[in-house]
Amino acid sequence: MTVSHNPNSTAVALSKPWASAMVLPPLGNLDAYISAVNRLPMLTLQEEQSFARQLRDENNLEAAGKLVMSHLRLVVSVSRQYLGYGLPHGDLIQEGNVGLMKAVKRFDPDQGVRLVSYALHWIKAEIHEYILKNWRMVKVATTKAQRKLFFNLRSMKQGFKTDAAEADLATHRETLNDSEVDVVARELNVKREEVMEMERRLSGGDVVLDPSPSDDGEETYGPIAYLSDAAHEPTAVLENQHRDRLATDGIAHAMAQLDDRSRRIVAERWLKVNDDGSGGMTLHELAAEYGVSAERVRQIEVAAMKKMRAALAAYA
Incomplete structure (x- = not known):
């Protein structure tokens, strides 16, 4: 984040916190940013609903800015x-902040x-995605259960250390x-093997992709020498754009073809992600809500997915 200090613009922006020209005035450092967002006024329920309706009904971007600005302190927290x-x-x-803007929209x-x-969900989801992409070059969590394990294992290990210290049994042991x-495994509803595998991944050292030359002047080779970057290859770019369209507009189009019950079942079974990384309702939970058998819910789900695949094929 590139920031610069301009006292005059800071004073103007703080006196007009909803200035549309910028999200926040140019500031000297992160502490100044945090201090500034904590001084922004919070909205009352009536103001929040009024601005939200202006955005929804009139696409009023100034109202969207007021909603975003008033919740920047939540992102910091x-x-x-x-x-x-x-x-x-x-x-x-x-x-x-990206997650906050998605939520406002x-x-x-x-x-x-x-x-x-x-x-809150959108903010956490965006931060989780950033951490998983950048914490290691190789992904350490690829499923919902692994995501939940990834974000809870560190805090649970710290809790074990605290308990051991209180019992005067603390050691320098880092493994469980x-x-x-x-x-x-019991608390997070995963297998023992998954816990041990995740711990090995989290404690494993990073591999230097591009090592520095050796002291004796000999040329050194790292994994970077054997990797190719296909991110900007034209075919891959087009494929990614096509996939992104299907994942957003295409899914919305396909969901619109379903009746309310089918749409709800598909959303709970495939699209919903809770704050802890877990999914939505199970077949049995949906069956109890609709007063039918779990097998009937599964049949509705299968029929809905078949209809969505046809809609996506037509959309593509």
Whole structure:
């Protein structure tokens, strides 16, 4: 995050906190940014709903800016929870702000919840994605269960160390013992083997992709010499753009072809992600809600997915 200090622009922006020319005035450092967002006024329920309706009904960008600005302090608060991963605080805040803007864009004031509650999920989701992409070159968590394990294992290990210290049994041991592995597996509803594998991944050292020349002047080779960058290859770029369209507009188009019950079942089974990384409702939970059998819910889901595939094929 590049920042510069301009006292005059800072004074003007603080006197007009909803200035549309910029999200925040140019500031000298991250501490100044945090101090500035903490001084921004918070919205009342009536103001929040009024601005949200202006954005939804009139696409009023000034109203969107007021909603975003009033919740920047929430992003700062949430981002502090992830400082232990060794990533820059400014980058965490920046990613959280992206999640906040996505939440504001999708927020419906008639749902009966405050924006702060709705935005919390989007902010955390964006920060989680950033951490998983940047904490290691190789992904350490690829499934929902692994994501939940990744974001809870560190805090649970710290809790075990605290308990051991209180019992005067603390050692320099960094790995979990068998009983602790069982506790983590039971609490997070995963297998023991997954806990041990994730711990090995988290404790493993990073590999230097581009090593420095050796002291004796001999040329050295690292993994970077054997990797090729295909990110900007034209075919790959087109494929990525096509996939992104299908994942956003295409899915929305396909979901619109379903009846309300089918749409709800598909959303709960495939699209919903909770704050802890877990998915939505199970077949049995949906069956109890609709008063049918779990097998009937599964049949509705299969039929809905078949209809969506046809809609996506037509959309493509």
